[in-house]
Amino acid sequence: MSKETVQDTEEKILVAAKNIFQKKGMDGARMQEIADTAGINKSMLHYYYRSKKLLFEAVFSSLFSLLAPQLNRVLNDDSSIEEKVKNFTDNYISFISKHPYLPNFIIQELNRNPKFIEKIQQNPAFPNLEKFEKQVAKEVEQGILKPTDGRQLFINIISLNIFPFVATPLIKGFLQIDQKEFKVLMEERKKSVSAFIIDSISNNQQP
Amino acid sequence: MSKETVQDTEEKILVAAKNIFQKKGMDGARMQEIADTAGINKSMLHYYYRSKKLLFEAVFSSLFSLLAPQLNRVLNDDSSIEEKVKNFTDNYISFISKHPYLPNFIIQELNRNPKFIEKIQQNPAFPNLEKFEKQVAKEVEQGILKPTDGRQLFINIISLNIFPFVATPLIKGFLQIDQKEFKVLMEERKKSVSAFIIDSISNNQQP
DNA sequence: AAACGGTTAAACTAAATAGTTAAACCATAA
C-alpha cells in the first residue's frame, strides 16, 4: 500500500488528459487544467510525457484503441451480414453512450492532423474491410442481399450509428429536444437503425 | 474605383476569417494568421470586429446561414418524401463538395459551445421539422411508406449525407483510398444513398 | 487649401501558457 504511487501518477495523468483532451481538443486543452484535474503539479506532466504534443499522442492512441475493436466487430466475425448489422448497431450505441466525447474527438483531431491516420494504420488492430466486402459480394450472389456495394454499405452503417453522437447538439436543436428525450431516441435507434438497413438491402420481402 | 476599399477591408477580413476558422476552429485559429491571409494589419481585425470572439461569431453566423437553407430544402417544399430524399441527397453532396470544411466546423463549435444553438434557433430561417413529420405520417397512412418515424428518418437522411464529409480522413483510412477515389465514391453516393433510403421506407416492391 | 473624420499601420502592453531548473523528498539498498 505504498509503492502504488509511482504507476499511479502516470495513470492519473493519462486519465485526466483523456478527459480534458476529449472535451477541449488539442488546441483548447491547457496543461494546467490537466494537472489540476489529475491533482498533481504541472511539471509532472513534462516529467512523464515530456511535452504537450507527446502527451496528446499517448491519449489519442489510447482512445483510438478503444474505438477500433468496436468496428472490427462488424467486419471480422463469422455471422451473416444481417446479424452483423444488428449486433453492431446495438453494441455501438451502448458503447458510445459510455464515451460520448470519443467519436467527435477522433474525427476532429484527424481532420486537424491527417497524418495521424497513417500512424495508426500501422497498428495490426486497425480495421480492415476486405473480409466484409467479400462477404457482401457473396451474399449478393447467393440472393440473400440485393445488389449492394460493400464499401458504400460500410459507410452507411457507420454514418447511421456514429453521426447522431457526433452531431448531438445540432440534432437536439433541430428536433427541439433535451438530453433526456435524446437518450430515448438513441435507445429507439438500437432497433430502428438495423431494421432500416436490413429493409433496404435484404432481398426477403416481409410476409 | 476608389471608394471600394472601405467595404473591401471588412469583407476581406470576413473571407479570411471564414477560411482560417473553418480549418482550425476557434481555439486553433490565430488573429495574426487571419490578418496575414486577409493581407492587412492585425489591428484592423480589432478595429472592425473588436475581439476574436466577436469576429468568430460573425463567421459562425454567416457560415451557418449557408448550411440552414440546404436543410430547409428537404423540409419545406411541396414534393413527395421520395422526391425530397432524392433532391436533398443530390443537392447536398454537390453543395458540400464546395464547402468541405463547413459541416465539421459547425458541429465542432456547437460541441464546444452548445449555447450557440440557442442563439441561432431564434433565427426564423432555422429549420423546422413539423411539416416534414406530418408529411411522413400522412404518406404512411396513405400506404406510400412503411410505418416510419419522421424524426428517425430525418436523422437517417442527414447522417447518411453529412457524416462522410465530417469523417473524411477516417473513411479514407478505413477504405485505404486517396482523395480522388474518395470523390468518386461520393459522386456514386448521390444515387446510392437516395436509393438506399427509398428501398428501406417505400412500400412499393420493385417489379 | 485647411480641417475633419474615418481608416490604416507600427510599436507596444498585458496576460496566458508551455516548458525548465534546481532543490527537496523519500523509499530502498549497501
Added chain:
DNA sequence: TTATGGTTTAACTATTTAGTTTAACCGTTT
C-alpha cells in the same frame, strides 16, 4: 545509518498571442 536514484515541488523563463495606443494617411467637405 548513509548514500543513491527515482519522484515531486515551487519558482522561474521564454514565447506566444490577444488586444491597445498613438500617430500617420487620405479622401471629402467647407
